[in-house]
Amino acid sequence: MAYGGQPQQFGELTFPATRDLPRGTVLVVHGGFWRAGTDLTVMRPVVDALVAANFAVWNIEYRTVNAGGGWPSTFDDVAMAADHLATLRSTRLDLRRLVVLGHSAGGHLAGWLAMRAKLAPGDPGAAPAVRPAGVVSLAGVLDLAGGMLLGDGAVADLVAATPADDPARFRATSPLEAVPLGVPSVCVHGTADEVVPLSQSEDFVAAATAAGDRSEIVRVEGANHLQLIDVRHPGWAAALAAVERLSAPA
Template sequence: MPSRAADAVSRYGSDPNQYGELRLPAGSGPHPVVVLVHGGCFKAAYATLRDLAPIGDALKREGIATWNIEYRRLGQPGGGWPGTYQDVGAAIDHLRGLARRDRLDLRRIVFVGHSAGGHLALWAAARARVPSTSAIAGRRPLRPLGAIDLAGPFDMRENIANYHGECRDPVITQMMGGEPDRVPDHYRAASPGALLPLQVPHVLIWGEHESFMPRPLAERYVERARAAGDDAVLRIVSGAGHFEIASPLTPAWPVLLAEIKRLLEAPASDGRSSSSRR
């Protein structure tokens, strides 16, 4: 689907893949912000930030700024563990430097990711829960009002079989730098399911015909998150599959837009996490 050019491009690092596209709505602001994280089985060959640019355009028309991020992926130098996670964290925290110039309201941020990017969006929302000794821990992670996972893996250990089958490659073990029994600390630090409670409201949006991540897995995760004290919900979009839920031209769009607006209407955050590390 075609998209308009971004209003600005900003680099958060020196690697060619360490940048993001900013789209700004009309008006003086300060504007709420949605961080967009594309998927693609964590692999450079499958997707880029262009895949979510149409959502950025649609949100801009709704008066919401977007920061659509690129990051190093499998198949690129530095992609995988820990570089992919470090990039996502750095890209999000880069918003602090953009906020004044571009009239961004850092108290009203929501993270949205599709497929592999859904995993990264949930993980980014929980960064304050990552053990401080981990290579992917952040120093002052920017805290969102909420996060939305569009059919992405939420537990890197539990989701291995399904995700490897659909991606036709052992991408989770490649991302983690090994099997769970060999690098258990990596899985604990990177899996939202292992970081519960995330202490950030989050939404899982699944298509009725989702193939990558079967619905029962999502239902079990939401039950676990709620039992841990989180505000977590699962929305099912009738007739949609894995890719339709990430398009503003399908019946999934009103569902996604409504959830973004609901999360943005929550009491504003101070941009810092009050969660304690493990």
């Protein structure tokens, strides 16, 4: 399903086979250090697991760095994909119980979707049509300034700046700098992650909690970076439990 006119501006919307109303809606964002080479197909097993748990799922694609993305296109696309849900006329989409789930770079973009209401007019993604009820970050890069050395300069490639060059751009793109988000969050992270350090989640949760947000960290002992999206691994079980908590009726 297209949400825009560019080739990568599409997503896959999947509903449970049961006729019962879904428990909620989950927007899924894949990772890959925001670079071309990884796409939404990597998250299809996660989608299947969420659908089996009776969630409606919107698995999105977006323009990545070196494929027309970066600043501001990647952010424009993810915002458009989220807002597209508001245009759909389906009684099976409950946007009051929308949880955004992302892995790695997708964890960053999931956190960014939760901070859109705080963006200044004119910033990419400002004035959201849809606001999540919760965010689940799986090994997410939630502190862009603190992640400048990750992925061979992936953050600089995404933002096209450094914190010293353009601090305002980092304030408009880094979830840690936007706390309090006003959206509950759960950060699931493996203790053996060698791609995105556990400190990314720990620092975000500490800052969000200190600022008044409801935020928690779930450490998955011995899990590496990719095991959090392996639906056979206990790391995924922790992620699914977080989605269930955040989507539960208040």
